Amino acid sequence: MKNIIIGLFIMFSIQSYANTDTLYANISATQAYDSILAYNNNPFFVILDVRTASEYVSHIEGGVNIDFYNPNFSLILDSLNKCKIYLIHCQSGGRSAQVYTMMQTKHFKTVYNMLGGINAWNSASFPTTSIVAPKLGLLTDSVNFFNTNIGSIDSILVTLTNCKNSILNISSSTSLLGTEFSSSFNNINLYGARDYSFYIYYQPTDLLNDSIIVLIESNGGNKTLYIKGNALPTNIKLIEINNDIIISKSDNYINLRTNSNDIISNICLYDINGKKLIDKTNNETIVNCYIKNIKSGIYILHIVTSNNIHFTRKIFL
Numbered sequence: 001m002k003n004i005i006i007g008l009f010i011m012f013s014i015q016s017y018a019n020t021d022t023l024y025a026n027i028s029a030t031q032a033y034d035s036i037l038a039y040n041n042n043p044f045f046v047i048l049d050v051r052t053a054s055e056y057v058s059h060i061e062g063g064v065n066i067d068f069y070n071p072n073f074s075l076i077l078d079s080l081n082k083c084k085i086y087l088i089h090c091q092s093g094g095r096s097a098q099v100y101t102m103m104q105t106k107h108f109k110t111v112y113n114m115l116g117g118i119n120a121w122n123s124a125s126f127p128t129t130s131i132v133a134p135k136l137g138l139l140t141d142s143v144n145f146f147n148t149n150i151g152s153i154d155s156i157l158v159t160l161t162n163c164k165n166s167i168l169n170i171s172s173s174t175s176l177l178g179t180e181f182s183s184s185f186n187n188i189n190l191y192g193a194r195d196y197s198f199y200i201y202y203q204p205t206d207l208l209n210d211s212i213i214v215l216i217e218s219n220g221g222n223k224t225l226y227i228k229g230n231a232l233p234t235n236i237k238l239i240e241i242n243n244d245i246i247i248s249k250s251d252n253y254i255n256l257r258t259n260s261n262d263i264i265s266n267i268c269l270y271d272i273n274g275k276k277l278i279d280k281t282n283n284e285t286i287v288n289c290y291i292k293n294i295k296s297g298i299y300i301l302h303i304v305t306s307n308n309i310h311f312t313r314k315i316f317l
Contacts, residue, residue: 023110024100029120032087035112036060039085043137043163046080046193048088050095051118058128060089060121062135062164064192068095074102081161081195082108089114089121134168134220137161139195145202145229147246153203158183158225160216165192173225174214180204181212181227204231245303245311252292254317256303257285263306270300291317 027035039045047063049056050073056065066076068090077099086108090096093116100113114120122128139159148154162168168190176182185198204210207230214225232248248255256264264287269278277299278289283306296317303311 021109024104025111026100026113026115028115029124029126032089032112032114032121033124033126035087042085043139043161044084045163046084046086048086048099048193050088050090050099055091055118057130059130060118061127061129061131064165068099077102077106080108080193082106084193085110085112087112087114090117092117092119132166133164134162134166134190134192134218135164136168136170136216136218136220136223137163138216138223138225141225143200143225143227147232147248148202148204148229149232150204150206153201155199155201157197158200159195159197160190160223161195162190162192162220164220166220167191168218168220170196170216170218173216174212176212176214179212180210180229200227202229204229207231245313247301247313247315249317252290253288254291256287256289258303258305262309264303265306266304268302269294270302272298272300
């Protein structure tokens with residue numbers, strides 16, 4: 001019976017919406033405390049304290065202060081990353097309830113509103129602090145370039161964040177000079193909960209695999225970014241890449257490889273009328289099929305691996 005009562009309490013005390021892309025919930029101080037423990041060291045998690053600066057003197061550790069009464073408050077909300085997880089609170093719950101509604105209107109993905117504010121937190125004897133400090137977070141922990149043609153340039157966006165509440169100075173990163181990678185990174189200062197994004201570029205000059213470990217340094221700790229790249233010859237055109245399979249075309253051949261490097265046991269190519277044009281048995285992780293005599297158009301590709309996994313793709317040759 002006790003478990004049923006607790007389950008009903010949670011169901012009725014947390015207001016959430018069924019949309020799988022969003023979660024909005026009113027939670028108690030105890031649930032907020034448990035959430036903070038659960039999201040500890042998660043760079044996507046933000047404690048947003050919307051009280052005044054004088055009220056903020058005593059705050060939840062790591063809480064970022066953005067004053068609800070600031071005339072630019074709405075614009076500041078607009079500047080925040082809407083894909084992060086926000087736990088919002090004020091002194092007693094009135095202001096955070098309004099912010100809770102605002103953040104839903106502005107299409108933030110995940111927002112928890114702590115009912116009763118810091119008053120409820122203090123009543124539960126949970127800890128507060130007067131200390132502020134920055135903390136560097138990395139929202140992109142690795143950068144992988146797949147099948148970039150030699151001589152061409154690919155780019156991937158990397159995002160850093162200030163996970164806490166004092167100004168974060170991102171001071172330096174490992175130089176990429178002498179490698180086939182480059183970046184648009186600049187030293188920058190970040191307020192709490194703000195992000196900084198820059199690009200990593202990859203321009204391979206040969207078919208050798210490339211990799212480098214980049215150390216990003218700040219007054220809020222250091223982070224390591226792993227960068228890898230591999231190249232394709234200039235005569236190969238990438239047709240498709242996803243979690244299952246890589247399909248590319250070079251001169252008179254179509255080339256196939258599974259991302260898991262499973263052996264491809266059979267490949268068939270059909271035209272849109274269902275006529276089989278290629279039926280090839282194979283015992284390698286990579287297959288090359290001769291297509292010189294096949295006209296340009298839309299075709300159906302069927303692949304079977306040695307693990308009896310089937311892939312079917314519509315491709316244009």
